[in-house]
Amino acid sequence: MGKSFAVLSYPNSNNLGDFIQSIAAKHQLNEKETYELDRDQLHIYNGPKVFLIMNGWFMEESKNWPPSKKITPLFLSFHLNPTAKKNMLTDNGIKYLKKHQPIGCRDYYTQKLLSKFGINTYFSGCLTLTLNRKKFNIKSNQRSGIYLISPMERLLPKNEIVFGNLFQKLIFNLKRPINKKKYFRAIKRLNNFLKDEKEEIYNISQIIDSSKYSKEKKIELAEQHLKYIANAKLVITSRIHSALPAVAFGTPVLFLSDGLKHINQRSRLDGMNNFFLILNSRDLKNFDLKKIKNTKRHTPFVNRMQKEIISFKDYK
Numbered sequence: 001m002g003k004s005f006a007v008l009s010y011p012n013s014n015n016l017g018d019f020i021q022s023i024a025a026k027h028q029l030n031e032k033e034t035y036e037l038d039r040d041q042l043h044i045y046n047g048p049k050v051f052l053i054m055n056g057w058f059m060e061e062s063k064n065w066p067p068s069k070k071i072t073p074l075f076l077s078f079h080l081n082p083t084a085k086k087n088m089l090t091d092n093g094i095k096y097l098k099k100h101q102p103i104g105c106r107d108y109y110t111q112k113l114l115s116k117f118g119i120n121t122y123f124s125g126c127l128t129l130t131l132n133r134k135k136f137n138i139k140s141n142q143r144s145g146i147y148l149i150s151p152m153e154r155l156l157p158k159n160e161i162v163f164g165n166l167f168q169k170l171i172f173n174l175k176r177p178i179n180k181k182k183y184f185r186a187i188k189r190l191n192n193f194l195k196d197e198k199e200e201i202y203n204i205s206q207i208i209d210s211s212k213y214s215k216e217k218k219i220e221l222a223e224q225h226l227k228y229i230a231n232a233k234l235v236i237t238s239r240i241h242s243a244l245p246a247v248a249f250g251t252p253v254l255f256l257s258d259g260l261k262h263i264n265q266r267s268r269l270d271g272m273n274n275f276f277l278i279l280n281s282r283d284l285k286n287f288d289l290k291k292i293k294n295t296k297r298h299t300p301f302v303n304r305m306q307k308e309i310i311s312f313k314d315y316k
Contacts, residue, residue, distance in 0.1 A: 005313070006035035006050040006071070014210035017241030018056065019222035021077070024127045025053040027135070028309045042067035051312060054078055055106070055127045057268070062087035066096035074312040076104040076305055077127040080113060082263050089117060104308065109267035123271060124308075125301035126244050133249040136223070136230035143251070146199045147228055149237040150206045151190060152281065154259030155183035179259070186258045186281040190236070193284040199233055206239045234289070240268060247275045248302075252292045256281055274298075 007025040010018040026034055035050050040061035042052075045068040052067075055077035059065065062084035067073065075097070080088060087093075097103055097119050104124030105111035111121045156179060194201060208221060226245055229235055235246040235253045238260065246253035255278045260269060272278065275298050279287065 003313075004035060004048050004050045005029050005031050006037050006052040008039045008052070008054070008056055009036035009215070011038055011215060012210060013218070014208050015241075016206045016208060016218070016222045016225050017239060019218050020128055020131075020226060020241045020245060021056045021126075023219070023222060023226070024131050025055055027132065028127065028130055028306065029053065029313070037071070040064055042071060044068065045070055051315070053127070053309070053312075057081060058088065059084050065090075065093050072315075073100050074104075074308065075100055075102075076124050076308055077106045078103055078110060078124075079106040079268060080110045082109075082267055085113065089113075094119065104305070106271075107268055108271040111271075123301075124305055125271075125275065125298060126240070127305060128241055128244040129248050129275065129298045130302050130305055131226065131245050131248040133230045136227045136249070138227055138231060143231055143233045144200065145228075145232050146194065146197060146201045146234045146236065147232045148190070148201060148203045149229075149235060149242040150204075150239045151236055151256050152183055152186045152238055152258040153205065153207065154238060154265065155179045155186060182258070186256075189281040189284050190256070193287070202228070204228065206237075206242055234292070240272060243272070243276050247294075247298055250294050252289075252294060253277075254279065254289075254292055 007022045007029070009022065013019070035047070037045055037050070037052060039056065040059055041064065043064040043066065047070065049070050049072070051072045051074070054073040054075045057079050058081065065088045094117050097114065101120040103114055103119055103121045105114065105121050106124065106126050108123060111123050114121045206225065208218070213221065229242060229245050229251055230249045232251050235242060235251055236256065237243050237253065238256045238258065243253050243255045253276050255272070255276050257269070257278050258281050260266060269278065277292060
């Protein structure tokens with residue numbers, strides 16, 4: 001009997017970026033059937049033994065770490081968020097990571113953090129860099145449109161739950177009027193920057209109303225999101241999982257960092273400048289779009305991730 005493989009699922013997520021990461025994992029596994037395991041409930045999984053690509057942001061329910069013994073993980077494109085490190089890096093949590101090392105880390109923050117505990121790590125980049133444009137290219141080689149995908153959305157979050165204790169939520173609400181002003185200033189800078197562009201400009205969000213859609217529909221929306229990116233002439237975004245697929249597809253991309261000063265956000269960006277240009281909206285006044293060049297700097301990372309997955313599939 002053959003091995004069973006799995007990818008992570010996010011039943012309650014309102015962020016298409018989560019589903020984009022699972023799509024990338026499915027494409028690389030290239031199996032007819034894959035299990036889908038809830039990232040925050042891996043500790044109670046009691047089905048058949050599965051081989052799981054452990055990529056993505058970890059995790060909302062950090063007390064539910066480590067996963068079930070019925071899961072054999074491949075740690076690739078792994079981000080451990082500062083909010084989760086206390087619960088995940090217990091003695092048992094560290095022992096689990098060491099058992100399955102080396103850990104392919106999505107960012108330098110995670111790599112440096114785990115290395116402090118004597119865990120063997122390497123910087124893998126993100127699995128979304130392996131996405132293939134041919135699977136999403138509906139207009140041949142013709143590209144059109146500038147896609148503004150959730151730019152500066154962190155300054156004025158839309159449909160996002162504010163996680164944390166009551167004090168953190170209070171601080172967020174107190175800052176909201178200040179952030180609102182920052183948001184409109186940043187949007188004004190972006191509009192001025194693009195005012196002479198002749199390309200059609202589309203505003204879309206990576207964030208959805210989770211309550212309105214089934215799991216299948218969320219995947220469909222994520223695939224449509226990737227089609228937009230694959231066929232765009234330019235993507236301007238403040239979302240990592242819109243920027244990285246753009247790199248994979250050879251779509252010029254500009255990442256705006258407004259609203260990403262908190263350690264929870266900065267940790268995710270640590271190392272992303274290897275793959276795309278990061279600016280603040282204040283930098284746009286003197287910036288020339290022609291400076292955005294496609295590079296192949298992600299190729300060595302893609303090659304290694306693909307080799308790791310091949311070895312994982314062959315693992316006895």
